[in-house]
Amino acid sequence: MISSDVIRGYIDTMILYLLLNEPSYGYEISKRIRELTDEKYIIKETTLYSAFKRMEINGHIESFSGSETYGKPRTYYKITEAGKMYYKEKCKEWEITKEVIEKFILREWK
Amino acid sequence: MNTIRNYLDNMFLGLPDTEEVIRAKKELLTMMEDKYNELKDSGKAENEAIGIVISEFGNLDELAETLGIKHALENKSDILQVTYEEAENYIEDKVKTAPKTALGVLLLIMSPVLLLLLLGLKELTNVNAKEDLFIAAGLAVLIAMVAIAVSYFIRFSSKLEKYDYLQETVFELDYKTEQMIRGIMAQNEHSYKSAVSISVAGYILSALPVILTPLIFDIDGLSVISVAVTLTIVAVLTYNLISKSAVNAACTVLLQQGEYSVKSKSNKTLQTVTKVYWLVITAIYLAYSFITFNWAISWIIWPVAGVIFAAIQAIAEQRS
Numbered sequence: 001m002i003s004s005d006v007i008r009g010y011i012d013t014m015i016l017y018l019l020l021n022e023p024s025y026g027y028e029i030s031k032r033i034r035e036l037t038d039e040k041y042i043i044k045e046t047t048l049y050s051a052f053k054r055m056e057i058n059g060h061i062e063s064f065s066g067s068e069t070y071g072k073p074r075t076y077y078k079i080t081e082a083g084k085m086y087y088k089e090k091c092k093e094w095e096i097t098k099e100v101i102e103k104f105i106l107r108e109w110k
Numbered sequence: 111m112n113t114i115r116n117y118l119d120n121m122f123l124g125l126p127d128t129e130e131v132i133r134a135k136k137e138l139l140t141m142m143e144d145k146y147n148e149l150k151d152s153g154k155a156e157n158e159a160i161g162i163v164i165s166e167f168g169n170l171d172e173l174a175e176t177l178g179i180k181h182a183l184e185n186k187s188d189i190l191q192v193t194y195e196e197a198e199n200y201i202e203d204k205v206k207t208a209p210k211t212a213l214g215v216l217l218l219i220m221s222p223v224l225l226l227l228l229l230g231l232k233e234l235t236n237v238n239a240k241e242d243l244f245i246a247a248g249l250a251v252l253i254a255m256v257a258i259a260v261s262y263f264i265r266f267s268s269k270l271e272k273y274d275y276l277q278e279t280v281f282e283l284d285y286k287t288e289q290m291i292r293g294i295m296a297q298n299e300h301s302y303k304s305a306v307s308i309s310v311a312g313y314i315l316s317a318l319p320v321i322l323t324p325l326i327f328d329i330d331g332l333s334v335i336s337v338a339v340t341l342t343i344v345a346v347l348t349y350n351l352i353s354k355s356a357v358n359a360a361c362t363v364l365l366q367q368g369e370y371s372v373k374s375k376s377n378k379t380l381q382t383v384t385k386v387y388w389l390v391i392t393a394i395y396l397a398y399s400f401i402t403f404n405w406a407i408s409w410i411i412w413p414v415a416g417v418i419f420a421a422i423q424a425i426a427e428q429r430s
Contacts, residue, residue, distance in 0.1 A: 026137060027144030044168025045141050049134060053176040075137055 007041060010094065011051050016060065016079055016087040023064075023078035026052070052077060060086050113160050114142050117285055121170055130177050142167065164285070190281040192364070197287050200273050201294065201360040207266045208356030212349045214262035219345035221255035222405040224248050226338040229406075233331030245403075276363050278381070280372050283364065295361040305354035309347045316343040337406045369423065380426045387422070391415045 018024060018032050030043050055061045060083035066076045079087070122135050142163050149159035174180040225248025232244050275281075283291070323336035363370050374380060391411060399408040 026141040027148075030141065030145070031148070042166055044166055044172075045138050046168030046170060046172040048141070049138055050172045050176050053134075053173075057176075072140070074140060 004047075010090070011043070011047065012055055012060065013087060013090040013094070015048075015051055015055065015077075016083055016090075019061065019077060019079040019083070020087070023066075023076045025066075025074045025076050029077075055083070058086075059083070111143065111146065113289075114146060114163055115139065116288075117164055117167075118142065120285060120288065121167075123282070125179050128178070131179060134173060134177055138167075190275070190279060192276070192281045192283055192287065194284070194287045194290065197283065197291060197364050200276060200364065201291075201357065203270060203273070204360035205356045207269060209353045210262060211266055212352035214259040214266075215352055216345045216349040217255045217259040217262070219341055219348060219409075221252045221259070222248075222399075222409070223338045223341050223345075224251045225405055226334050226341070230331045230333075230335035230338065233334065234329070277370055278375065280366070280375050288365070291361050291364050294357060295365070298357040298361075302355055302358040305351055309351040312343065312347040316340050316347065319343075334406050337409075341409060374427065377426060380423070383422065383426070384419075387419060388415075 014033055015029060018029050024032075026045075026048060030045070030048055033041060033043050052061065052063070055077075056063060059080060061077045062080055063075050063077050065073055067073050118135060118139055122131070125131050145166070146159050146163050149162055150156070154162070170179075225245070228244040228248045317340065319336040319339045320333075324333045327333075362368055366372055366375070368374075395408060395411045398411075399405050402408070
């Protein structure tokens, strides 16, 4: 299990990545996170919803209501231009973060 | 699916009904339902699916800031929490004491029976024994039975005293505890319902001796004895009802339903009225019975008082 502290700073990044190509809704996003991470990270509903709200306020995503094949009304989210910019920045930030942390990770124990 | 909805309702209990909160709840529910449906489609059992959905729900604290409910959430934690163990102990103690409380009530209802029988027999046989002797014997038994009943009540009410807050203050249960209580209540429902229906039918039939005896026989002595018969039937029925409804009564208190609902509990006037009302009724019953010695009729006050009480409760609930 991974520490949610580390992941917290990158939840927005994960969601933005999933929204890059097409809009999506709550459960689909949580399901894709689970699948992509081989169930190593399962996002809680409350975490996801608070991320949506935060990102909406920050202008990184927009919500609109739509209905799926079953006709159930759902809130969909789509990425904004500002969201794409932010995503790119976060990707760069992660590269640096990764490099920094890597320096302190011991791979071979003597 | 209802379980999930109840769970979410419970989590949102006491939070303000702002647009933000309502939207959050709706969307969380949709996500949970989607997950539940997919788990079910993938072949998971109902219980397992519900368990997974609930364990992956998270914590409302995460939403506190975004929803502007930080304050409400903090206040919410001020509400008394009743733990699993407390709830379990309460039900257990209630069940344990129920037969004894029921016995106390049985003694109380039956206390005038011997007196009535003696008075009736005296009329019937026309023996010239001193009436006083009959009365004295009957009264002695009556007082003894009341005394035993009262001592029972005092003993058991002091045993259950520590749970009084459950009936008086508003509290909260966690999800697991509530499920446990609902489970017990459902399990017991059949036996409770049949006890209630037997008692109701019995109460109605119990009036027959009192009504029919004077019509058929027209003998004073028999009429008095018929009251004793009716009281005995009522006493046995009540004994059965109290002992069989203990579990249900305890669960009603714990789930804060009916007269223990959050709404009724906040109605302090009704609580006071209830206490005073029954004391006054008891005083009237005792005073009237001892002064007029009309034990054959005075018991009527109990069913009448019960119906009037229900009316008072209904009016009070509408007002609040």
